[in-house]
Amino acid sequence: MTPRHLAVWGDPIAHSKSPRLHAAAYGVLGLDWEYSSRQVDESVFDDALASLDDSWLGLSLTMPLKERAHRAAATRDTHAELTGAVNTLLLTDPVQGFNTDVGGIIDALGEQSLGDVDRVRVLGAGATAASAVVACVELGARSIEVRARRPERAASLIALGERLGVEVTSDAFDGGADRVDLTVATLPSGSALDDATVARLGERGGALFDVAYAPWPSALATAWTGGQAISGEGMLLWQAVRQIRIFRHGDQTIALPGEDGVVAAMRAVL
Known part of the structure:
Protein backbone atom coordinates (compact mmCIF):
# COMPACT_ATOMS: atom_id res chain seq x y z
CA MET A 1 0.00 0.00 0.00
CA THR A 2 1.30 3.46 -0.88
CA PRO A 3 1.96 5.50 2.28
CA ARG A 4 -0.20 8.57 2.77
CA HIS A 5 1.74 11.81 2.80
CA LEU A 6 0.99 14.94 4.81
CA ALA A 7 3.03 18.02 5.66
CA VAL A 8 3.10 21.45 7.21
CA TRP A 9 3.98 24.31 4.85
CA GLY A 10 4.99 27.85 5.71
CA ASP A 11 7.81 30.36 5.68
CA PRO A 12 9.70 30.15 8.00
CA ILE A 13 9.08 26.52 8.92
CA ALA A 14 12.21 25.14 10.64
CA HIS A 15 10.83 25.98 14.09
CA SER A 16 7.60 24.01 13.60
CA LYS A 17 6.68 21.38 16.19
CA SER A 18 3.89 20.01 14.00
CA PRO A 19 5.90 17.03 12.64
CA ARG A 20 6.58 15.81 16.19
CA LEU A 21 2.96 16.28 17.24
CA HIS A 22 1.53 14.47 14.23
CA ALA A 23 4.07 11.64 14.35
CA ALA A 24 3.22 11.00 18.02
CA ALA A 25 -0.49 10.88 17.23
CA TYR A 26 -0.10 8.63 14.19
CA GLY A 27 1.96 6.20 16.27
CA VAL A 28 -0.79 5.82 18.87
CA LEU A 29 -3.45 5.54 16.16
CA GLY A 30 -1.44 2.94 14.24
CA LEU A 31 -1.51 4.97 11.04
CA ASP A 32 1.14 4.46 8.33
CA TRP A 33 1.19 8.17 7.48
CA GLU A 34 4.27 10.28 6.78
CA TYR A 35 4.18 13.91 7.94
CA SER A 36 6.97 16.29 6.94
CA SER A 37 7.68 20.02 6.78
CA ARG A 38 8.47 22.17 3.77
CA GLN A 39 9.37 25.82 3.37
CA VAL A 40 6.82 27.30 0.97
CA ASP A 41 6.10 30.97 0.46
CA GLU A 42 3.13 32.62 -1.24
CA SER A 43 4.87 32.96 -4.60
CA VAL A 44 5.22 29.19 -5.11
CA PHE A 45 2.21 27.90 -3.17
CA ASP A 46 -0.09 27.29 -6.14
CA ASP A 47 2.56 25.41 -8.12
CA ALA A 48 3.58 23.37 -5.07
CA LEU A 49 -0.03 22.38 -4.42
CA ALA A 50 -0.61 21.42 -8.05
CA SER A 51 2.49 19.18 -7.99
CA LEU A 52 1.14 16.82 -5.30
CA ASP A 53 0.08 13.35 -6.44
CA ASP A 54 -2.69 11.09 -5.17
CA SER A 55 -0.59 9.82 -2.26
CA TRP A 56 -1.09 13.17 -0.51
CA LEU A 57 -3.87 13.25 2.07
CA GLY A 58 -3.60 16.71 3.59
CA LEU A 59 -1.65 19.83 4.51
CA SER A 60 -1.25 22.03 7.55
CA LEU A 61 -0.67 25.69 6.66
CA THR A 62 1.04 28.33 8.75
CA MET A 63 2.21 31.88 8.06
CA PRO A 64 2.00 33.33 5.45
CA LEU A 65 -0.20 30.80 3.61
CA LYS A 66 -3.57 30.80 5.39
CA GLU A 67 -5.24 33.30 3.07
CA ARG A 68 -3.72 31.61 0.01
CA ALA A 69 -5.01 28.24 1.20
CA HIS A 70 -8.45 29.77 1.69
CA ARG A 71 -8.51 30.70 -2.00
CA ALA A 72 -7.29 27.23 -2.99
CA ALA A 73 -10.10 25.38 -1.18
CA ALA A 74 -13.22 24.53 -3.16
CA THR A 75 -15.27 24.13 0.02
CA ARG A 76 -14.65 25.62 3.47
CA ASP A 77 -15.99 25.06 6.96
CA THR A 78 -17.80 27.80 8.87
CA HIS A 79 -14.73 29.02 10.75
CA ALA A 80 -12.72 29.26 7.53
CA GLU A 81 -15.52 31.24 5.87
CA LEU A 82 -15.78 33.64 8.80
CA THR A 83 -12.06 34.29 9.17
CA GLY A 84 -10.93 34.13 5.54
CA ALA A 85 -8.15 31.81 6.75
CA VAL A 86 -7.54 28.10 6.13
CA ASN A 87 -4.87 26.27 8.12
CA THR A 88 -5.87 22.75 7.02
CA LEU A 89 -6.42 21.35 3.53
CA LEU A 90 -7.95 17.92 3.01
CA LEU A 91 -6.77 16.92 -0.45
CA THR A 92 -9.94 15.27 -1.65
CA ASP A 93 -11.61 16.03 -4.97
CA PRO A 94 -12.62 18.80 -4.53
CA VAL A 95 -10.13 20.16 -2.00
CA GLN A 96 -11.69 20.99 1.37
CA GLY A 97 -10.48 23.83 3.60
CA PHE A 98 -10.79 24.12 7.37
CA ASN A 99 -9.80 26.51 10.13
CA THR A 100 -8.82 24.64 13.30
CA ASP A 101 -7.20 27.68 14.95
CA VAL A 102 -10.57 28.88 16.26
CA GLY A 103 -11.28 25.58 17.96
CA GLY A 104 -7.67 25.33 19.12
CA ILE A 105 -7.98 28.67 20.94
CA ILE A 106 -11.30 27.64 22.51
CA ASP A 107 -9.90 24.30 23.69
CA ALA A 108 -6.70 25.85 25.05
CA LEU A 109 -8.54 28.57 26.97
CA GLY A 110 -10.95 25.99 28.35
CA GLU A 111 -8.02 24.00 29.75
CA GLN A 112 -6.94 27.13 31.62
CA GLN A 228 -1.38 34.74 34.40
CA ALA A 229 0.53 34.53 31.11
CA ILE A 230 -0.34 31.45 29.05
CA SER A 231 1.75 30.01 26.22
CA GLY A 232 0.31 29.31 22.78
CA GLU A 233 1.44 25.67 23.05
CA GLY A 234 -2.08 24.73 24.07
CA MET A 235 -3.49 26.24 20.90
CA LEU A 236 -0.78 24.47 18.87
CA LEU A 237 -1.71 21.15 20.48
CA TRP A 238 -5.47 21.40 20.09
CA GLN A 239 -5.51 22.81 16.57
CA ALA A 240 -3.32 19.82 15.63
CA VAL A 241 -5.73 17.39 17.33
CA ARG A 242 -8.52 18.92 15.27
CA GLN A 243 -6.42 18.63 12.09
CA ILE A 244 -5.85 14.93 12.73
CA ARG A 245 -9.59 14.47 13.25
CA ILE A 246 -10.08 16.02 9.80
CA PHE A 247 -7.44 13.82 8.18
CA ARG A 248 -9.00 10.75 9.86
CA HIS A 249 -12.72 11.55 9.67
CA GLY A 250 -13.14 14.62 7.45
CA ASP A 251 -14.67 16.45 10.43
CA GLN A 252 -12.89 18.31 13.22
CA THR A 253 -15.69 17.66 15.72
CA ILE A 254 -15.48 13.84 15.65
CA ALA A 255 -13.14 12.56 18.37
CA LEU A 256 -10.27 10.25 17.49
CA PRO A 257 -10.27 6.64 18.71
CA GLY A 258 -8.73 6.65 22.20
CA GLU A 259 -8.30 10.40 21.95
CA ASP A 260 -7.16 10.90 25.55
CA GLY A 261 -4.16 8.66 24.85
CA VAL A 262 -3.47 10.44 21.56
CA VAL A 263 -3.49 13.85 23.25
CA ALA A 264 -1.23 12.59 26.04
CA ALA A 265 1.33 11.34 23.50
CA MET A 266 1.22 14.64 21.62
CA ARG A 267 1.57 16.69 24.80
CA ALA A 268 4.62 14.63 25.79
CA VAL A 269 6.57 15.79 22.72
CA LEU A 270 5.78 19.50 23.01
Missing part, protein backbone atom coordinates in the same frame (compact mmCIF):
# COMPACT_ATOMS: atom_id res chain seq x y z
CA SER A 113 -10.45 27.79 33.02
CA LEU A 114 -10.75 30.85 30.77
CA GLY A 115 -13.75 29.60 28.82
CA ASP A 116 -16.06 32.40 30.03
CA VAL A 117 -15.02 35.90 28.96
CA ASP A 118 -16.87 39.20 28.56
CA ARG A 119 -14.42 41.92 27.54
CA VAL A 120 -11.41 40.95 25.42
CA ARG A 121 -8.44 42.75 23.88
CA VAL A 122 -6.73 41.24 20.81
CA LEU A 123 -3.20 42.35 19.91
CA GLY A 124 -2.54 42.17 16.17
CA ALA A 125 -4.81 42.27 13.12
CA GLY A 126 -3.78 39.35 10.92
CA ALA A 127 -5.28 35.94 10.15
CA THR A 128 -4.76 34.61 13.67
CA ALA A 129 -6.44 37.71 15.11
CA ALA A 130 -9.55 36.87 13.08
CA SER A 131 -9.54 33.37 14.57
CA ALA A 132 -9.14 34.89 18.05
CA VAL A 133 -12.13 37.17 17.50
CA VAL A 134 -14.36 34.28 16.41
CA ALA A 135 -13.15 32.09 19.28
CA CYS A 136 -13.78 34.76 21.90
CA VAL A 137 -17.27 35.46 20.54
CA GLU A 138 -18.06 31.76 20.78
CA LEU A 139 -16.81 31.88 24.39
CA GLY A 140 -19.30 34.65 25.17
CA ALA A 141 -17.34 37.88 24.66
CA ARG A 142 -19.63 40.90 24.30
CA SER A 143 -16.98 43.43 23.30
CA ILE A 144 -13.57 43.03 21.65
CA GLU A 145 -10.92 45.70 21.22
CA VAL A 146 -8.23 45.16 18.59
CA ARG A 147 -4.82 46.81 18.95
CA ALA A 148 -2.53 47.08 15.93
CA ARG A 149 0.42 49.17 14.81
CA ARG A 150 -1.86 50.41 12.04
CA PRO A 151 -5.42 50.43 13.42
CA GLU A 152 -6.87 50.73 9.91
CA ARG A 153 -5.80 47.12 9.35
CA ALA A 154 -8.51 46.11 11.81
CA ALA A 155 -11.31 47.13 9.42
CA SER A 156 -11.94 43.53 8.41
CA LEU A 157 -12.15 42.50 12.07
CA ILE A 158 -14.67 45.26 12.79
CA ALA A 159 -16.74 43.95 9.86
CA LEU A 160 -16.36 40.43 11.24
CA GLY A 161 -17.73 41.61 14.57
CA GLU A 162 -20.75 43.07 12.81
CA ARG A 163 -21.39 39.69 11.16
CA LEU A 164 -21.16 38.02 14.55
CA GLY A 165 -23.30 40.60 16.36
CA VAL A 166 -20.49 41.77 18.67
CA GLU A 167 -18.91 45.21 18.90
CA VAL A 168 -15.29 45.20 17.73
CA THR A 169 -13.30 48.43 18.03
CA SER A 170 -9.71 49.28 17.14
CA ASP A 171 -6.93 51.46 18.47
CA ALA A 172 -3.16 51.80 18.28
CA PHE A 173 -0.95 49.94 20.73
CA ASP A 174 -0.21 53.15 22.63
CA GLY A 175 -3.85 54.15 23.10
CA GLY A 176 -5.60 54.26 26.47
CA ALA A 177 -6.44 50.94 28.07
CA ASP A 178 -9.78 50.04 29.66
CA ARG A 179 -9.95 46.97 31.86
CA VAL A 180 -10.56 43.65 30.07
CA ASP A 181 -10.88 40.06 31.26
CA LEU A 182 -8.49 38.57 28.72
CA THR A 183 -5.81 39.73 26.30
CA VAL A 184 -5.06 37.51 23.31
CA ALA A 185 -1.74 38.34 21.65
CA THR A 186 -1.50 37.19 18.02
CA LEU A 187 1.77 38.96 17.24
CA PRO A 188 4.50 37.04 15.39
CA SER A 189 7.05 35.30 17.59
CA GLY A 190 9.81 37.70 18.55
CA SER A 191 7.64 40.82 18.35
CA ALA A 192 8.30 43.35 21.09
CA LEU A 193 6.36 46.35 22.36
CA ASP A 194 7.95 49.18 24.31
CA ASP A 195 7.95 48.91 28.09
CA ALA A 196 5.46 51.72 28.66
CA THR A 197 2.93 50.17 26.27
CA VAL A 198 3.26 46.71 27.83
CA ALA A 199 2.87 48.19 31.32
CA ARG A 200 -0.29 50.06 30.33
CA LEU A 201 -1.85 47.09 28.55
CA GLY A 202 -0.81 44.62 31.24
CA GLU A 203 -2.08 46.63 34.19
CA ARG A 204 -5.67 46.41 32.94
CA GLY A 205 -5.33 43.47 30.58
CA GLY A 206 -6.40 40.48 32.68
CA ALA A 207 -4.92 37.12 31.79
CA LEU A 208 -2.63 36.97 28.75
CA PHE A 209 -2.99 34.23 26.15
CA ASP A 210 -0.01 34.60 23.82
CA VAL A 211 -0.18 32.46 20.68
CA ALA A 212 3.63 32.64 20.54
CA TYR A 213 5.32 29.62 22.10
CA ALA A 214 8.93 29.66 20.92
CA PRO A 215 10.85 30.98 22.72
CA TRP A 216 8.83 30.94 25.93
CA PRO A 217 8.31 33.04 27.88
CA SER A 218 7.85 35.60 25.15
CA ALA A 219 8.98 39.19 25.70
CA LEU A 220 5.35 40.15 26.25
CA ALA A 221 4.73 37.35 28.76
CA THR A 222 7.88 38.23 30.72
CA ALA A 223 6.68 41.79 31.26
CA TRP A 224 2.97 41.02 31.80
CA THR A 225 1.50 42.20 35.11
CA GLY A 226 -2.26 41.84 34.59
CA GLY A 227 -2.60 38.16 35.47
Whole structure:
Protein backbone atom coordinates (compact mmCIF):
# COMPACT_ATOMS: atom_id res chain seq x y z
CA MET A 1 0.00 0.00 0.00
CA THR A 2 1.30 3.46 -0.88
CA PRO A 3 1.96 5.50 2.28
CA ARG A 4 -0.20 8.57 2.77
CA HIS A 5 1.74 11.81 2.80
CA LEU A 6 0.99 14.94 4.81
CA ALA A 7 3.03 18.02 5.66
CA VAL A 8 3.10 21.45 7.21
CA TRP A 9 3.98 24.31 4.85
CA GLY A 10 4.99 27.85 5.71
CA ASP A 11 7.81 30.36 5.68
CA PRO A 12 9.70 30.15 8.00
CA ILE A 13 9.08 26.52 8.92
CA ALA A 14 12.21 25.14 10.64
CA HIS A 15 10.83 25.98 14.09
CA SER A 16 7.60 24.01 13.60
CA LYS A 17 6.68 21.38 16.19
CA SER A 18 3.89 20.01 14.00
CA PRO A 19 5.90 17.03 12.64
CA ARG A 20 6.58 15.81 16.19
CA LEU A 21 2.96 16.28 17.24
CA HIS A 22 1.53 14.47 14.23
CA ALA A 23 4.07 11.64 14.35
CA ALA A 24 3.22 11.00 18.02
CA ALA A 25 -0.49 10.88 17.23
CA TYR A 26 -0.10 8.63 14.19
CA GLY A 27 1.96 6.20 16.27
CA VAL A 28 -0.79 5.82 18.87
CA LEU A 29 -3.45 5.54 16.16
CA GLY A 30 -1.44 2.94 14.24
CA LEU A 31 -1.51 4.97 11.04
CA ASP A 32 1.14 4.46 8.33
CA TRP A 33 1.19 8.17 7.48
CA GLU A 34 4.27 10.28 6.78
CA TYR A 35 4.18 13.91 7.94
CA SER A 36 6.97 16.29 6.94
CA SER A 37 7.68 20.02 6.78
CA ARG A 38 8.47 22.17 3.77
CA GLN A 39 9.37 25.82 3.37
CA VAL A 40 6.82 27.30 0.97
CA ASP A 41 6.10 30.97 0.46
CA GLU A 42 3.13 32.62 -1.24
CA SER A 43 4.87 32.96 -4.60
CA VAL A 44 5.22 29.19 -5.11
CA PHE A 45 2.21 27.90 -3.17
CA ASP A 46 -0.09 27.29 -6.14
CA ASP A 47 2.56 25.41 -8.12
CA ALA A 48 3.58 23.37 -5.07
CA LEU A 49 -0.03 22.38 -4.42
CA ALA A 50 -0.61 21.42 -8.05
CA SER A 51 2.49 19.18 -7.99
CA LEU A 52 1.14 16.82 -5.30
CA ASP A 53 0.08 13.35 -6.44
CA ASP A 54 -2.69 11.09 -5.17
CA SER A 55 -0.59 9.82 -2.26
CA TRP A 56 -1.09 13.17 -0.51
CA LEU A 57 -3.87 13.25 2.07
CA GLY A 58 -3.60 16.71 3.59
CA LEU A 59 -1.65 19.83 4.51
CA SER A 60 -1.25 22.03 7.55
CA LEU A 61 -0.67 25.69 6.66
CA THR A 62 1.04 28.33 8.75
CA MET A 63 2.21 31.88 8.06
CA PRO A 64 2.00 33.33 5.45
CA LEU A 65 -0.20 30.80 3.61
CA LYS A 66 -3.57 30.80 5.39
CA GLU A 67 -5.24 33.30 3.07
CA ARG A 68 -3.72 31.61 0.01
CA ALA A 69 -5.01 28.24 1.20
CA HIS A 70 -8.45 29.77 1.69
CA ARG A 71 -8.51 30.70 -2.00
CA ALA A 72 -7.29 27.23 -2.99
CA ALA A 73 -10.10 25.38 -1.18
CA ALA A 74 -13.22 24.53 -3.16
CA THR A 75 -15.27 24.13 0.02
CA ARG A 76 -14.65 25.62 3.47
CA ASP A 77 -15.99 25.06 6.96
CA THR A 78 -17.80 27.80 8.87
CA HIS A 79 -14.73 29.02 10.75
CA ALA A 80 -12.72 29.26 7.53
CA GLU A 81 -15.52 31.24 5.87
CA LEU A 82 -15.78 33.64 8.80
CA THR A 83 -12.06 34.29 9.17
CA GLY A 84 -10.93 34.13 5.54
CA ALA A 85 -8.15 31.81 6.75
CA VAL A 86 -7.54 28.10 6.13
CA ASN A 87 -4.87 26.27 8.12
CA THR A 88 -5.87 22.75 7.02
CA LEU A 89 -6.42 21.35 3.53
CA LEU A 90 -7.95 17.92 3.01
CA LEU A 91 -6.77 16.92 -0.45
CA THR A 92 -9.94 15.27 -1.65
CA ASP A 93 -11.61 16.03 -4.97
CA PRO A 94 -12.62 18.80 -4.53
CA VAL A 95 -10.13 20.16 -2.00
CA GLN A 96 -11.69 20.99 1.37
CA GLY A 97 -10.48 23.83 3.60
CA PHE A 98 -10.79 24.12 7.37
CA ASN A 99 -9.80 26.51 10.13
CA THR A 100 -8.82 24.64 13.30
CA ASP A 101 -7.20 27.68 14.95
CA VAL A 102 -10.57 28.88 16.26
CA GLY A 103 -11.28 25.58 17.96
CA GLY A 104 -7.67 25.33 19.12
CA ILE A 105 -7.98 28.67 20.94
CA ILE A 106 -11.30 27.64 22.51
CA ASP A 107 -9.90 24.30 23.69
CA ALA A 108 -6.70 25.85 25.05
CA LEU A 109 -8.54 28.57 26.97
CA GLY A 110 -10.95 25.99 28.35
CA GLU A 111 -8.02 24.00 29.75
CA GLN A 112 -6.94 27.13 31.62
CA SER A 113 -10.45 27.79 33.02
CA LEU A 114 -10.75 30.85 30.77
CA GLY A 115 -13.75 29.60 28.82
CA ASP A 116 -16.06 32.40 30.03
CA VAL A 117 -15.02 35.90 28.96
CA ASP A 118 -16.87 39.20 28.56
CA ARG A 119 -14.42 41.92 27.54
CA VAL A 120 -11.41 40.95 25.42
CA ARG A 121 -8.44 42.75 23.88
CA VAL A 122 -6.73 41.24 20.81
CA LEU A 123 -3.20 42.35 19.91
CA GLY A 124 -2.54 42.17 16.17
CA ALA A 125 -4.81 42.27 13.12
CA GLY A 126 -3.78 39.35 10.92
CA ALA A 127 -5.28 35.94 10.15
CA THR A 128 -4.76 34.61 13.67
CA ALA A 129 -6.44 37.71 15.11
CA ALA A 130 -9.55 36.87 13.08
CA SER A 131 -9.54 33.37 14.57
CA ALA A 132 -9.14 34.89 18.05
CA VAL A 133 -12.13 37.17 17.50
CA VAL A 134 -14.36 34.28 16.41
CA ALA A 135 -13.15 32.09 19.28
CA CYS A 136 -13.78 34.76 21.90
CA VAL A 137 -17.27 35.46 20.54
CA GLU A 138 -18.06 31.76 20.78
CA LEU A 139 -16.81 31.88 24.39
CA GLY A 140 -19.30 34.65 25.17
CA ALA A 141 -17.34 37.88 24.66
CA ARG A 142 -19.63 40.90 24.30
CA SER A 143 -16.98 43.43 23.30
CA ILE A 144 -13.57 43.03 21.65
CA GLU A 145 -10.92 45.70 21.22
CA VAL A 146 -8.23 45.16 18.59
CA ARG A 147 -4.82 46.81 18.95
CA ALA A 148 -2.53 47.08 15.93
CA ARG A 149 0.42 49.17 14.81
CA ARG A 150 -1.86 50.41 12.04
CA PRO A 151 -5.42 50.43 13.42
CA GLU A 152 -6.87 50.73 9.91
CA ARG A 153 -5.80 47.12 9.35
CA ALA A 154 -8.51 46.11 11.81
CA ALA A 155 -11.31 47.13 9.42
CA SER A 156 -11.94 43.53 8.41
CA LEU A 157 -12.15 42.50 12.07
CA ILE A 158 -14.67 45.26 12.79
CA ALA A 159 -16.74 43.95 9.86
CA LEU A 160 -16.36 40.43 11.24
CA GLY A 161 -17.73 41.61 14.57
CA GLU A 162 -20.75 43.07 12.81
CA ARG A 163 -21.39 39.69 11.16
CA LEU A 164 -21.16 38.02 14.55
CA GLY A 165 -23.30 40.60 16.36
CA VAL A 166 -20.49 41.77 18.67
CA GLU A 167 -18.91 45.21 18.90
CA VAL A 168 -15.29 45.20 17.73
CA THR A 169 -13.30 48.43 18.03
CA SER A 170 -9.71 49.28 17.14
CA ASP A 171 -6.93 51.46 18.47
CA ALA A 172 -3.16 51.80 18.28
CA PHE A 173 -0.95 49.94 20.73
CA ASP A 174 -0.21 53.15 22.63
CA GLY A 175 -3.85 54.15 23.10
CA GLY A 176 -5.60 54.26 26.47
CA ALA A 177 -6.44 50.94 28.07
CA ASP A 178 -9.78 50.04 29.66
CA ARG A 179 -9.95 46.97 31.86
CA VAL A 180 -10.56 43.65 30.07
CA ASP A 181 -10.88 40.06 31.26
CA LEU A 182 -8.49 38.57 28.72
CA THR A 183 -5.81 39.73 26.30
CA VAL A 184 -5.06 37.51 23.31
CA ALA A 185 -1.74 38.34 21.65
CA THR A 186 -1.50 37.19 18.02
CA LEU A 187 1.77 38.96 17.24
CA PRO A 188 4.50 37.04 15.39
CA SER A 189 7.05 35.30 17.59
CA GLY A 190 9.81 37.70 18.55
CA SER A 191 7.64 40.82 18.35
CA ALA A 192 8.30 43.35 21.09
CA LEU A 193 6.36 46.35 22.36
CA ASP A 194 7.95 49.18 24.31
CA ASP A 195 7.95 48.91 28.09
CA ALA A 196 5.46 51.72 28.66
CA THR A 197 2.93 50.17 26.27
CA VAL A 198 3.26 46.71 27.83
CA ALA A 199 2.87 48.19 31.32
CA ARG A 200 -0.29 50.06 30.33
CA LEU A 201 -1.85 47.09 28.55
CA GLY A 202 -0.81 44.62 31.24
CA GLU A 203 -2.08 46.63 34.19
CA ARG A 204 -5.67 46.41 32.94
CA GLY A 205 -5.33 43.47 30.58
CA GLY A 206 -6.40 40.48 32.68
CA ALA A 207 -4.92 37.12 31.79
CA LEU A 208 -2.63 36.97 28.75
CA PHE A 209 -2.99 34.23 26.15
CA ASP A 210 -0.01 34.60 23.82
CA VAL A 211 -0.18 32.46 20.68
CA ALA A 212 3.63 32.64 20.54
CA TYR A 213 5.32 29.62 22.10
CA ALA A 214 8.93 29.66 20.92
CA PRO A 215 10.85 30.98 22.72
CA TRP A 216 8.83 30.94 25.93
CA PRO A 217 8.31 33.04 27.88
CA SER A 218 7.85 35.60 25.15
CA ALA A 219 8.98 39.19 25.70
CA LEU A 220 5.35 40.15 26.25
CA ALA A 221 4.73 37.35 28.76
CA THR A 222 7.88 38.23 30.72
CA ALA A 223 6.68 41.79 31.26
CA TRP A 224 2.97 41.02 31.80
CA THR A 225 1.50 42.20 35.11
CA GLY A 226 -2.26 41.84 34.59
CA GLY A 227 -2.60 38.16 35.47
CA GLN A 228 -1.38 34.74 34.40
CA ALA A 229 0.53 34.53 31.11
CA ILE A 230 -0.34 31.45 29.05
CA SER A 231 1.75 30.01 26.22
CA GLY A 232 0.31 29.31 22.78
CA GLU A 233 1.44 25.67 23.05
CA GLY A 234 -2.08 24.73 24.07
CA MET A 235 -3.49 26.24 20.90
CA LEU A 236 -0.78 24.47 18.87
CA LEU A 237 -1.71 21.15 20.48
CA TRP A 238 -5.47 21.40 20.09
CA GLN A 239 -5.51 22.81 16.57
CA ALA A 240 -3.32 19.82 15.63
CA VAL A 241 -5.73 17.39 17.33
CA ARG A 242 -8.52 18.92 15.27
CA GLN A 243 -6.42 18.63 12.09
CA ILE A 244 -5.85 14.93 12.73
CA ARG A 245 -9.59 14.47 13.25
CA ILE A 246 -10.08 16.02 9.80
CA PHE A 247 -7.44 13.82 8.18
CA ARG A 248 -9.00 10.75 9.86
CA HIS A 249 -12.72 11.55 9.67
CA GLY A 250 -13.14 14.62 7.45
CA ASP A 251 -14.67 16.45 10.43
CA GLN A 252 -12.89 18.31 13.22
CA THR A 253 -15.69 17.66 15.72
CA ILE A 254 -15.48 13.84 15.65
CA ALA A 255 -13.14 12.56 18.37
CA LEU A 256 -10.27 10.25 17.49
CA PRO A 257 -10.27 6.64 18.71
CA GLY A 258 -8.73 6.65 22.20
CA GLU A 259 -8.30 10.40 21.95
CA ASP A 260 -7.16 10.90 25.55
CA GLY A 261 -4.16 8.66 24.85
CA VAL A 262 -3.47 10.44 21.56
CA VAL A 263 -3.49 13.85 23.25
CA ALA A 264 -1.23 12.59 26.04
CA ALA A 265 1.33 11.34 23.50
CA MET A 266 1.22 14.64 21.62
CA ARG A 267 1.57 16.69 24.80
CA ALA A 268 4.62 14.63 25.79
CA VAL A 269 6.57 15.79 22.72
CA LEU A 270 5.78 19.50 23.01
